[in-house]
Structures are given as C-alpha cells and as structure tokens.
Amino acid sequence: MKLLIVNNLSSGFRDGAIYDFVRAFARDGDEICMRCTNGCTDLADFLRDAEDFDAVVAAGGDGTVATAAHLLAETGIPLLPFPAGTANLLAMNLASPAEPHALAKLMRESLLMDFDIGExxxxxxxxxxxxxxxxxxxxxxxxxxxxxxxxxxxxxxxxxxxxxxxxxxxxxxxxxxxxxxxxxxxxxxxxxxxxxxxxxxxxxxxxxxxxxxxxxxxxxxxxxxxxxxxxxxxxxxxxxxxxxxxxxxxxxxxxxxxxxxxxxxxxxxxxxxxxxxxxxxxxxxPEAARFVVSEECLKLYDEESAEPLLLD
Missing domain, CATH: 2.60.200.40 (Tumour Suppressor Smad4)
Incomplete structure (x- = not known):
C-alpha cells in the first residue's frame, strides 16, 4: 500500500503518535511518505501528487484535516483524519479511535464514506x-x-x-x-x-x-x-x-x-x-470528502453507502 502522510508539527501536544501509527501500519512492500510542516509550508504543495498514492493521512487538528479535505475535494482520494490536535472534533463525530494502532487497523481495512464539507x-x-x-x-x-x-x-x-x-x-x-x-x-x-x-x-x-x-x-x-x-x-x-x-x-x-x-x-x-x-x-x-471510517461510523451515517477499498 502506498500512503502519503501530511503531519502538522505545531498541532496538539506533539506526542509522536503519528510515528507509532507508521510502525503499526507498515508491512512488507508498503511505501509510506511523510511530509511535515510547522504551519509555514502550504499543504497544497504537500498534496500536489496525492493521486499517486492509495490514500492520504492528515495528522493534526481539525483545521489541518479540513484543509486537506478541501484540497482533495471531489477527487475521490481517501483521507484518514489522524487526531493529533487539541479538540479533534471531526474524529469524534466520525466515531474514529484515537489510539494509533487502532487507526493503523482502520487504515488497513479502508472502509470509506463520502461526507459534505463547507467552503x-x-x-x-x-x-x-x-x-x-x-x-x-x-x-x-x-x-x-x-x-x-x-x-x-x-x-x-x-x-x-x-x-x-x-x-x-x-x-x-x-x-x-x-x-x-x-x-x-x-x-x-x-x-x-x-x-x-x-x-x-x-x-x-x-x-x-x-x-x-x-x-x-x-x-x-x-x-x-x-x-x-x-x-x-x-x-x-x-x-x-x-x-x-x-x-x-x-x-x-x-x-x-x-x-x-x-x-x-x-x-x-x-x-x-x-x-x-x-x-x-x-x-x-455535497459529499466532496472521502474519509476512511470505522464500522461504527458506517452504522451512524448509512452503512449501505460505504465503499470497501481493496488495495492489497
């Protein structure tokens, strides 16, 4: 699996959870690319070649995830919100786990659902x-x-x-x-x-x-x-x-x-x-963002419309 991670170093408490995620996720043959910013580098530059990856992980707060989702809007590229900010309200609304090993499993299972976003x-x-x-x-x-x-x-x-x-x-x-x-x-x-x-x-x-x-x-x-x-x-x-x-x-x-x-x-x-x-x-x-979600999220928002992503 080919994964692109955009990591906002200035978000949250900088506890290094995204690196635990990488260790838990990685398997033989995987390619994982991480691009880091402290808020100065434009995420648009990081996502310039997002279509070359199977999925994108946005590690940061709700603002970081929103920016990534907007840049990827209507492309169909799967996005995993990685809760590394202060409040992480989107992850809560999506019923996503916070623990990096659980998020790695979520990314590997790759259940997808399209959601509205605003501009x-x-x-x-x-x-x-x-x-x-x-x-x-x-x-x-x-x-x-x-x-x-x-x-x-x-x-x-x-x-x-x-x-x-x-x-x-x-x-x-x-x-x-x-x-x-x-x-x-x-x-x-x-x-x-x-x-x-x-x-x-x-x-x-x-x-x-x-x-x-x-x-x-x-x-x-x-x-x-x-x-x-x-x-x-x-x-x-x-x-x-x-x-x-x-x-x-x-x-x-x-x-x-x-x-x-x-x-x-x-x-x-x-x-x-x-x-x-x-x-x-x-x-x-409408339904412009494609998020990687949990089974609980599917039940919350309409299980029939979820799309299993087969990448291996």
Whole structure:
C-alpha cells in the first residue's frame, strides 16, 4: 500500500503518535511518505501528487484535516483524519479511535464514506475548507482567547476562554440563505456541518453531515449567560428525547449563506482564527470528502453507502 502522510508539527501536544501509527501500519512492500510542516509550508504543495498514492493521512487538528479535505475535494482520494490536535472534533463525530494502532487497523481495512464539507470565503477574498463549523462572533472570540493556552490546557482552554469573555460583542445580523433574506441579532452565528462538540453535545437535534445543507445557528442573546439554557438543552438532548431549543438559538437551513454583522464580528472555521471580520460566505460541497471510517461510523451515517477499498 502506498500512503502519503501530511503531519502538522505545531498541532496538539506533539506526542509522536503519528510515528507509532507508521510502525503499526507498515508491512512488507508498503511505501509510506511523510511530509511535515510547522504551519509555514502550504499543504497544497504537500498534496500536489496525492493521486499517486492509495490514500492520504492528515495528522493534526481539525483545521489541518479540513484543509486537506478541501484540497482533495471531489477527487475521490481517501483521507484518514489522524487526531493529533487539541479538540479533534471531526474524529469524534466520525466515531474514529484515537489510539494509533487502532487507526493503523482502520487504515488497513479502508472502509470509506463520502461526507459534505463547507467552503468559506472571507471578506478579503481568501477561501478555506471546513468540515465542522464556520462561525462569527462569540465562538471566534473563544477560539482566539484559547490560542495561547491550548498546548497547556488542551480542550479546557476553550472553557477558560469562554469564562473570561462573558460579554461578547452584540450585533445586528443579516443572513442571506439560498436567496432568503433574514434580519436578526445576537452575539454570533454558526454555520454547522458536523454538529457534535465536546462531551457529545450537539448544537442541533440531528447530526446530518451528508444531507447537502448547513444548519445555520444564530446565538440570539446579549451575553454569555443567556446561552446557558441553550447549553443545558443541548446536553439533555444526548438522551434522545430531543428537548426544544430555547429562544436564544435560532436555527435555519441552507446550502449557501452570507453573513453580515453590524458591528462586524470576528470569523473562525474549524477552530482556526482568521484575523478577519464579517462579512463571510459559506458554500456547501455535497459529499466532496472521502474519509476512511470505522464500522461504527458506517452504522451512524448509512452503512449501505460505504465503499470497501481493496488495495492489497
């Protein structure tokens, strides 16, 4: 098997798990190519010849995997998200293991499933891919505040950042969703593909990253305290009873959304702080990413559509 690994050295805790993966995966006749970056080298250069490999492994956080998935979009090249970041929410949503030997087995079995991904266009004209969530406002503030402590605190850095930012910017928000114009207000907007966050909390009732549309969530409150009832409702939803979301969360659906805010709100995608503000546009790329997945993932999202990959 011919495997290409793109390894983000600046992600997570740098525990060397990707090297354990290589040792566990390698067999006689395999060719494994690893290309490393500390964030300076463009992943597009690393993936220039991806079609010459049987599969790609993206080792890093959600931002690293999203970039690789966007660059490989609609090529049919299998991509294994290797969770080496801080939160690793995509791997959690895909029900993937975190242990390198289990991931090596997953890669060898090569069960595939196609998923939607999003593309975000920023105000400066730059384009990026995202698999989880793009957003503006309070979530971007939290991501920015967590940057300096992620390596020390891990996922708790986001909670610490939220605690020290109880009064996020409140703005008038305008949404254009598939031609429909919506005027609202709040502290942030989330454009959601995969919906599950840490601790199995889901922003919306159903996690449907293969339906060709986003869930657009407006945090319609004046401060962080106003989001507490919504957070409790999301936590209770883990029981499957689907409690109603309170009025502090407005939910819309669509395949293309443009967000304006007055005053402007900071923008992030999959935990990556952009250093830009609204407006931004998010577009859906239906089933454009082909991920290597677990059997549990097949059961979660539609087992019949999985494709076994035979490479040996």
């Amino acid at each position: 975000i266009e920023l105000a400066n004209g730059e384009h990026f891919g995202f698999t989880m969530i793009a957003g503006a406002g309070y979530d971007a503030t939290i991501m920015q505040g967590a940057e300096s402590t992620k390596k020390l605190l891990g996922p708790m850095a986001y909670f610490t950042s939220a605690f020290v930012n109880p009064l996020p910017q409140f703005s008038k928000i305008t949404l254009d969703i598939d031609g429909e114009h919506v005027e609202t207000q709040g502290v942030g907007v989330l454009v959601v593909n995969f919906s599950k966050l840490q601790f199995d909390i889901s922003l919306i009732h159903e996690n449907k990253p293969r339906d060709g549309v986003f869930d657009v969530v407006v945090m319609n409150t004046h401060d962080a305290v106003g989001l507490i009832p919504a957070l409790l409702s999301c936590m209770l939803d883990r029981t499957g009873e689907f409690p109603a979301r309170p009025g502090s969360l407005e939910v819309y659906r669509g395949s293309e959304v443009t967000v304006h805010a007055d005053p402007p709100l900071a923008v992030q995608y999959d935990g990556e702080v952009t250093n830009t503000t609204t407006p931004f546009t998010a577009r859906m790329l």
